[in-house]
Amino acid sequence: MRTEFKNEVFVNFKEERNNLAYDAALKKVEAELGEEYPLIIGGERIITDRKVASINPANKAQTIGIVSQANADLAEKAIQTAAATFETWKRTDPSERARYLFRAAAILRRRKHEFSALMTFEAGKTRVEADVETAEAIDFLEFYGREMQRLSLPQPLTIHEEEENELYYIPLGVGVVIPPWNFPLAIMAGMTTAALVTGNTVVLKPASTTPVIAAKFMALLEEVGLPPGVVNYLPGPGGEVGDVLVDHPLTRFISFTGSRDVGLRINERAAKTHPGQKWIKRVVAEMGGKDAIVVDQEADLELAADTITQSAFGFSGQKCSACSRVIVHEDVYDAVLEKVVERASRLIMSNPAEASANLGPVIDEKAYAKILEYIEIGKQEGRLVLGGGTGDPNGYFIEPTIFADVDATARISQEEIFGPVVAFTKARSFDEAIAFANQTDYGLTGAVISRNGANLEKARRDFFVGNLYFNRKCTGALVGTHPFGGFNMSGTDSKAGGRDYLLLFTQAKLVSDRF
Numbered sequence: 001m002r003t004e005f006k007n008e009v010f011v012n013f014k015e016e017r018n019n020l021a022y023d024a025a026l027k028k029v030e031a032e033l034g035e036e037y038p039l040i041i042g043g044e045r046i047i048t049d050r051k052v053a054s055i056n057p058a059n060k061a062q063t064i065g066i067v068s069q070a071n072a073d074l075a076e077k078a079i080q081t082a083a084a085t086f087e088t089w090k091r092t093d094p095s096e097r098a099r100y101l102f103r104a105a106a107i108l109r110r111r112k113h114e115f116s117a118l119m120t121f122e123a124g125k126t127r128v129e130a131d132v133e134t135a136e137a138i139d140f141l142e143f144y145g146r147e148m149q150r151l152s153l154p155q156p157l158t159i160h161e162e163e164e165n166e167l168y169y170i171p172l173g174v175g176v177v178i179p180p181w182n183f184p185l186a187i188m189a190g191m192t193t194a195a196l197v198t199g200n201t202v203v204l205k206p207a208s209t210t211p212v213i214a215a216k217f218m219a220l221l222e223e224v225g226l227p228p229g230v231v232n233y234l235p236g237p238g239g240e241v242g243d244v245l246v247d248h249p250l251t252r253f254i255s256f257t258g259s260r261d262v263g264l265r266i267n268e269r270a271a272k273t274h275p276g277q278k279w280i281k282r283v284v285a286e287m288g289g290k291d292a293i294v295v296d297q298e299a300d301l302e303l304a305a306d307t308i309t310q311s312a313f314g315f316s317g318q319k320c321s322a323c324s325r326v327i328v329h330e331d332v333y334d335a336v337l338e339k340v341v342e343r344a345s346r347l348i349m350s351n352p353a354e355a356s357a358n359l360g361p362v363i364d365e366k367a368y369a370k371i372l373e374y375i376e377i378g379k380q381e382g383r384l385v386l387g388g389g390t391g392d393p394n395g396y397f398i399e400p401t402i403f404a405d406v407d408a409t410a411r412i413s414q415e416e417i418f419g420p421v422v423a424f425t426k427a428r429s430f431d432e433a434i435a436f437a438n439q440t441d442y443g444l445t446g447a448v449i450s451r452n453g454a455n456l457e458k459a460r461r462d463f464f465v466g467n468l469y470f471n472r473k474c475t476g477a478l479v480g481t482h483p484f485g486g487f488n489m490s491g492t493d494s495k496a497g498g499r500d501y502l503l504l505f506t507q508a509k510l511v512s513d514r515f
């Protein structure tokens, strides 16, 4: 019998011994950088001619790993392998499937700093951000393992005098899992293990900028004895390999987390039925955000400034949940702006391997160029009050940037920038603030900082986002506590880390036996 699920405790980096342990992990991981990573299909290692180097965004000269790239033929092979493996994997006992997750969680917990340190190198995460993510990955494994055990119990049905009725949650088939780079361990591991613990087999196409972390997780799944072919590791160019996987008639579902454009493309392609396809493909697509924090006239302004600073600049704003809009009642607008500028100007931007770093680089050249372009747009649309510049040219560093007096309809208020850039907008009333907050195509996270109970009730009813937080930051959802997913163009509201999530990877079969 397993203990009740509890969230993994975060490491306290105010304690010197924890910093020293992290430094040691960084050294160990750094010594192993630069290895070659093959594809893994049905347990077979496949090295291809085409390879891509994953690099450290804080130090472009440092190679994290050299990763073989799949093509259309190898994507076909991966799907065929997953389909063949499904025939046995679907019959395994759900408790056995759950145990693979519990074992993996135990190892991850023991080697926590090692996985986190790799994220510092490959994704540019500070030690605090990396540790929180490894904790989330452990939580997903522990939570989904228990959830599968719960779903495999007899399900409550209305009693019928003359029949024995039972409902089972059975797997779907081959799932294509396409995670993003910004939570390269937690989201990738959560999406992959939710699919496999429910009895499906997986083709995992990792994000192109963080394939090494996914390879390490793949190695962990092999270490705990997961049978070959249950998860097939298939790095490759998103457009080329992604389309083949999504279109394939044997693909039963696609679990995607990433940008709106790619999510919509997948959704459209998956809707087309191909020759030999016997089902309607299921698409779980979690996409972008343009998340707002609303500050009411009656609010703790210190709390407001703290939550805005953390939500906007944590991991350089590269979270789907990040605060990229701040909408403030006119009576407290200047005070809140001043406090946030003061806090943000104290943030230390440096190599995330350093213990003192509050924020590191953005992920790659493309993101760097795109964010700088938005900063130029912002200069036309608002008043630049902080940042706007870059940092150490050896990496992709962009300063925490704040624009004031931005219209709610401006491009920097509407389009996802995915960087350390936040726009302040003034509202004449609380109602107008909520209307501004709702005035985008997205609907992922939001927060309200207020001491006014009636206004909080109004926001509870009218602020249209999947994850709404009061008097706290709008990032940092905890597994089991804050099931995560958004409305509108933010996705299918799958509520990862919640009790409904695994159902997305199952189909319910009812058997009615009349004696």
Ligand SMILES: NC(=O)c1ccc[n+]([C@@H]2O[C@H](COP(=O)([O-])OP(=O)(O)OC[C@H]3O[C@@H](n4cnc5c(N)ncnc54)[C@H](O)[C@@H]3O)[C@@H](O)[C@H]2O)c1
Residues within 6 Å of the ligand: 178, 179, 180, 181, 182, 183, 187, 205, 206, 207, 208, 237, 238, 239, 240, 241, 242, 243, 246, 257, 258, 259, 260, 262, 263, 265, 266, 286, 287, 288, 289, 319, 320, 321, 416, 418, 444, 484, 485, 486, 490, 491
């Ligand atoms: N809602 C959420 O839970 C959530 C969580 C994390 C990130 N995100 C969003 O993800 C985005 C950032 O991640 P990203 O830059 O990795 O997103 P992205 O859409 O560029 O890439 C996501 C994944 O899709 C793959 N891909 C690219 N083109 C493809 C295609 N044509 N077919 C199939 N796969 C393809 C990529 O290789 C990657 O693995 C942001 O928009 C962010 O808001 C959302």
Ligand SMILES: N[C@@H](CCC=O)C(=O)O
Residues within 6 Å of the ligand: 182, 183, 318, 319, 320, 321, 474, 475, 476, 477, 478, 484
């Ligand atoms: N679940 C994370 C965001 C994931 C998207 O990037 C949070 O709540 O901050």
